[in-house]
Amino acid sequence: xxxxxxxxxxxxxxxxxxxxxxxxxxxxxxxxxxxxxxxxxxxxxxxxxxxxxxxxxxxxxxxxxxxxxxxxxxxxxxxxxxxxxxxxxxxxxxxxxxxxxxxxxxxxxxxxxxxxxxxxxxxxxxxxxxxxxxxxxxxxxxxxxxxxxxxxxxxxxxxxxxxxxxxxxxxxxxxxxxxxxxxxxxxxxxxxxxxxxxxxxxxxxxxxxxxxxxxxxxxxxxxxxxxxxxxxxxxxxxxxxxxxxxxxxxxxxxxxxxxxxxxxxxxxxxxxxxxxxxxxxxxxxxxxxxxxxxxxxxxxxxxxxxxxxxxxxxxxxxxxxxxxxxxxxxxxxxxxxxxxxxxxxxxxxxxxxxxxxxxxxxxxxxxxxxxxxxxxxxxxxxxxxxxxxxxxxxxxxxxxxxxxxxxxxxxxxxxxxxxxxxxxxxxxxxxxxxxxxxxxxxxxxxxxxxxxxxxxxxxxxxxxxxxxxxxxxxxxxxxxxxxxxxxxxxxxxxxxxxxxxxxxxxxxxxxxxxxxxxxxxxxxxxxxxxxxxxxxxxxxxxxxxxxxxxxxxxxxxxxxxxxxxxxxxxxxxxxxxxxxxxxxxxxxxxxxxxxxxxxxxxxxxxxxxxxxxxxxxxxxxxxxxxxxxxxxxxxxxxxxxxxxxxxxxxxxxxxxxxxxxxxxxxxxxxxxxxxxxxxxxxxxxxxxxxxxxxxxxxxxxxxx
Amino acid sequence: xxxxxxxxxxxxxxxxxxxxxxxxxxxxxxxxxxxxxxxxxxxxxxxxxxxxxxxxxxxxxxxxxxxxxxxxxxxxxxxxxxxxxxxxxxxxxxxxxxxxxxxxxxxxxxxxxxxxxxxxxxxxxxxxxxxxxxxxxxxxxxxxxxxxxxxxxxx
Numbered sequence: 001x002x003x004x005x006x007x008x009x010x011x012x013x014x015x016x017x018x019x020x021x022x023x024x025x026x027x028x029x030x031x032x033x034x035x036x037x038x039x040x041x042x043x044x045x046x047x048x049x050x051x052x053x054x055x056x057x058x059x060x061x062x063x064x065x066x067x068x069x070x071x072x073x074x075x076x077x078x079x080x081x082x083x084x085x086x087x088x089x090x091x092x093x094x095x096x097x098x099x100x101x102x103x104x105x106x107x108x109x110x111x112x113x114x115x116x117x118x119x120x121x122x123x124x125x126x127x128x129x130x131x132x133x134x135x136x137x138x139x140x141x142x143x144x145x146x147x148x149x150x151x152x153x154x155x156x157x158x159x160x161x162x163x164x165x166x167x168x169x170x171x172x173x174x175x176x177x178x179x180x181x182x183x184x185x186x187x188x189x190x191x192x193x194x195x196x197x198x199x200x201x202x203x204x205x206x207x208x209x210x211x212x213x214x215x216x217x218x219x220x221x222x223x224x225x226x227x228x229x230x231x232x233x234x235x236x237x238x239x240x241x242x243x244x245x246x247x248x249x250x251x252x253x254x255x256x257x258x259x260x261x262x263x264x265x266x267x268x269x270x271x272x273x274x275x276x277x278x279x280x281x282x283x284x285x286x287x288x289x290x291x292x293x294x295x296x297x298x299x300x301x302x303x304x305x306x307x308x309x310x311x312x313x314x315x316x317x318x319x320x321x322x323x324x325x326x327x328x329x330x331x332x333x334x335x336x337x338x339x340x341x342x343x344x345x346x347x348x349x350x351x352x353x354x355x356x357x358x359x360x361x362x363x364x365x366x367x368x369x370x371x372x373x374x375x376x377x378x379x380x381x382x383x384x385x386x387x388x389x390x391x392x393x394x395x396x397x398x399x400x401x402x403x404x405x406x407x408x409x410x411x412x413x414x415x416x417x418x419x420x421x422x423x424x425x426x427x428x429x430x431x432x433x434x435x436x437x438x439x440x441x442x443x444x445x446x447x448x449x450x451x452x453x454x455x456x457x458x459x460x461x462x463x464x465x466x467x468x469x470x471x472x473x474x475x476x477x478x479x480x481x482x483x484x485x486x487x488x489x490x491x492x493x494x495x496x497x498x499x500x501x502x503x504x505x506x507x508x509x510x511x512x513x514x515x516x517x518x519x520x521x522x523x524x525x526x527x528x529x530x531x532x533x534x535x536x537x538x539x540x541x542x543x544x545x546x547x548x549x550x551x552x553x554x555x556x557x558x559x560x561x562x563x564x565x566x567x568x569x570x571x572x573x574x575x576x577x578x579x580x581x582x583x584x585x586x587x588x589x590x591x592x593x594x595x596x597x598x599x600x601x602x603x604x605x606x607x608x609x610x611x612x613x614x615x616x617x618x619x620x621x622x623x624x625x626x627x628x629x630x631x632x633x634x635x636x637x638x639x640x641x642x643x644x645x646x647x648x649x650x651x652x653x654x655x656x657x658x659x660x661x662x663x664x665x666x667x668x669x670x671x672x673x674x675x676x677x678x679x680x681x682x683x684x685x686x687x688x689x690x691x692x693x694x695x696x697x698x699x700x701x702x703x704x
Numbered sequence: 705x706x707x708x709x710x711x712x713x714x715x716x717x718x719x720x721x722x723x724x725x726x727x728x729x730x731x732x733x734x735x736x737x738x739x740x741x742x743x744x745x746x747x748x749x750x751x752x753x754x755x756x757x758x759x760x761x762x763x764x765x766x767x768x769x770x771x772x773x774x775x776x777x778x779x780x781x782x783x784x785x786x787x788x789x790x791x792x793x794x795x796x797x798x799x800x801x802x803x804x805x806x807x808x809x810x811x812x813x814x815x816x817x818x819x820x821x822x823x824x825x826x827x828x829x830x831x832x833x834x835x836x837x838x839x840x841x842x843x844x845x846x847x848x849x850x851x852x853x854x855x856x857x858x859x
Contacts (some may be wrong), residue, residue: 052801052802053800053802053803053839054801055801090729191793193798194798194800197794197795197799197800197803198786198800198802199803200799200800200803200806201786201791201794201795201799201806201810202739202779202783202785202786202791203739203778203779203780203782203786203807204739204780204786205739205742205803206738207804209738209741209742210732210738211846212733212736213737214843242707248801261729261733262733263721263722263725263729263733271747335838337741337743337749337751337802337804337805337836337837337838337839338741338743338804339742339743346857386803386805387805387839388741388802389800389802389804389839391838418742420745421743421745421749422745422747499828510832529827540797544852555856601798602798605798605844606800608840608841608843608844609801609839609840609841610840611837611840612840612843613838613840616840634744634745634746634748635743635744635746635748635749635836635858636746636748640836641840642832642833642836642842643828643829643832643833643835643845643846644829644830645845646840646842647842650843655797664724
């Protein structure tokens with residue numbers, strides 16, 4: 001691999017007319033650091049982002065191929081090397097680069113990077129053809145993997161140009177001009193099947209959990225059910241005497257066992273006799289904490305300001321009417337289908353390591369392994385694998401560090417660390433439990449004049465996101481966070497704070513509409529008057545859902561709006577079984593503005609998956625903690641929504657747009673709770689304010 | 705440890721493992737057939753689904769000693785070139801997202817269509833209810849099963 005500087009130029013490029021440079025027509029030749037080509041025209045484009053089902057393996061190369069004018073039928077895709085300097089997208093700070101597949105940032109942050117890189121690859125090909133034919137570069141045009149010199153009638157395919165490749169001295173920065181007019185896009189916006197789907201259908205797609213290396217041993221850890229507790233192993237000799245057990249490795253939070261086979265490691269884990277210390281979470285009962293949170297929300301001292309617009313106190317003082325309600329949500333678990341795992345091999349001298357892992361975290365920290373082993377980052381080689389689901393859980397590196405510690409003990413043998421499903425549930429890092437106190441004010445005309453949103457809970461940014469109302473013209477807004485802390489492990493969970501906070505905002509707006517006798521969509525139309533893109537999604541979803549048409553007996557529709565980069569409004573149609581308390585969601589409609597859409601069908605897939613994951617969490621999912629002990633173990637006591645409860649239809653309309661692309665992975669999920677609560681209010685006149693809406697809770701509300 | 709002779713994907717394979725070792729670990733860690741996935745270990749998620757004879761079963765609950773001479777089929781043996789009608793439909797509909805559960809989904813769906821070539825929506829839902837997909841590709845799974853059913857009928 002030849003490396004290039006930040007400009008994307010290969011400093012030591014070899015002309016392939018050199019006989020030594022040509023090793024048959026299947027040898028891959030670098031055009032730039034992003035793309036290689038063979039003489040028979042096969043093009044390999046690098047994808048710099050993790051692939052966890054969101055489609056980065058296709059979307060990013062499509063953007064690149066569009067500007068390169070590559071024939072898509074000849075494109076193969078590989079993961080890029082884990083080198084942020086070359087393959088990163090703009091980071092949080094100006095001038096920094098990042099490889100970090102989180103926050104629905106992949107297409108948004110790589111759109112310009114991939115366009116520029118694709119245009120630069122095309123420029124190298126144009127330059128080479130101009131030299132080869134001795135004509136001015138400006139006289140050349142490109143078609144699908146082909147360069148044309150119209151004046152002379154000459155044509156050459158990209159593959160045929162390989163022996164004549166020469167590098168220009170500099171590569172232009174096409175972000176300043178020279179990128180395609182979006183009107184001319186051929187690949188972007190078209191129907192292109194995802195590149196990695198065939199191997200996910202024939203079973204050959206490789207996840208880290210599937211790796212087996214020579215001499216590999218298996219590691220498992222027992223971490224207990226009380227987060228933060230420290231273990232004391234009381235039967236070490238018995239465990240070491242078990243068949244296949246090679247080593248016991250103590251951690252602050254766990255006892256690790258390494259064995260010859262997975263079965264032997266699991267058997268030893270079962271047999272561990274561990275005494276656990278108390279921890280911060282000892283005595284904590286998650287379901288009893290809400291009255292305390294409500295008291296905290298009532299305390300006179302304000303919390304940390306998250307957002308302030310106008311003067312909300314004055315709005316409340318001068319209001320014709322005010323509304324106040326508390327919304328609650330329990331802990332939620334990621335439940336990605338591939339349990340956490342990694343394979344790591346540390347060299348015998350401890351001075352280098354190979355890491356195979358499915359991670360959202362990318363190259364930037366090398367997953368903490370250099371610090372763990374006390375070696376430089378360049379001595380750690382990360383082999384990124386497909387992720388069997390991420391949803392935020394694989395943006396943490398806790399499991400990678402555990403595996404690194406085991407591999408350090410077992411060096412040079414490679415170690416595969418596997419979390420059982422029980423480990424994954426019980427030692428999870430959950431979406432935080434929170435209480436949202438919302439207060440709204442209206443003037444004499446019934447218009448909203450103020451909104452105060454107080455979030456109580458543990459987790460800072462994890463709980464404070466999704467509280468702004470930039471697309472609602474409410475002149476006075478105040479958002480604050482009041483901190484609680486219980487020692488329970490927490491992490492980003494698909495759509496993060498947007499889930500609980502959009503629920504509270506959207507449900508509260510409908511409570512006002514209900515009280516004022518206003519149609520929820522009419523009220524939102526007024527609120528969105530200054531935000532035409534948001535308003536267009538509202539109007540479109542009203543149209544496709546037949547909002548104004550009568551609904552069949554026993555059913556009702558509810559609406560919710562979400563901004564998460566992209567803007568989306570959703571409508572659901574529900575019924576409720578008043579005997580069992582079960583909510584049935586029959587249809588979901590979404591109108592979405594995501595700017596330029598690279599792969600429309602994949603965006604629809606993200607909407608379908610996002611809605612159903614939202615339904616699962618809103619109707620069923622709940623981690624509970626008693627005396628600090630996590631109560632759930634596996635899918636039997638942490639049920640997920642299954643096929644029988646999927647709506648009859650989920651319809652998505654993507655609004656056409658020429659704006660910069662925005663992420664779509666987390667826009668659908670936070671619509672669900674608000675839309676259901678609002679449909680439920682219309683259907684029953686009762687208010688659902690505590691997630692999840694389990695049948696027991698629904699019955700309680702119906703009977704209240 | 706005991707020696708077992710197993711008929712897997714049309715071939716006979718020998719393994720030397722404990723009698724109660726689940727077939728899931730035999731397939732994955734002893735025979736390198738890693739298309740069959742571990743998801744829960746308690747028959748709740750369906751990621752480990754294989755065919756035992758013509759039936760879809762959860763391999764995490766099948767001790768190696770109980771298999772005898774019954775034929776086992778895994779995703780690797782479902783078709784020669786990944787072109788079983790169910791697999792073709794999965795490609796046509798672009799079903800998978802992360803893909804981890806999909807071998808199990810495909811094995812459940814192919815067993816369903818073998819015993820019932822024209823399943824109703826309710827029959828599809830009942831047959832597939834044991835397979836979890838956290839990316840929630842259920843809409844497309846259902847669509848692909850109908851596509852495969854109709855392709856098989858018209859073939």
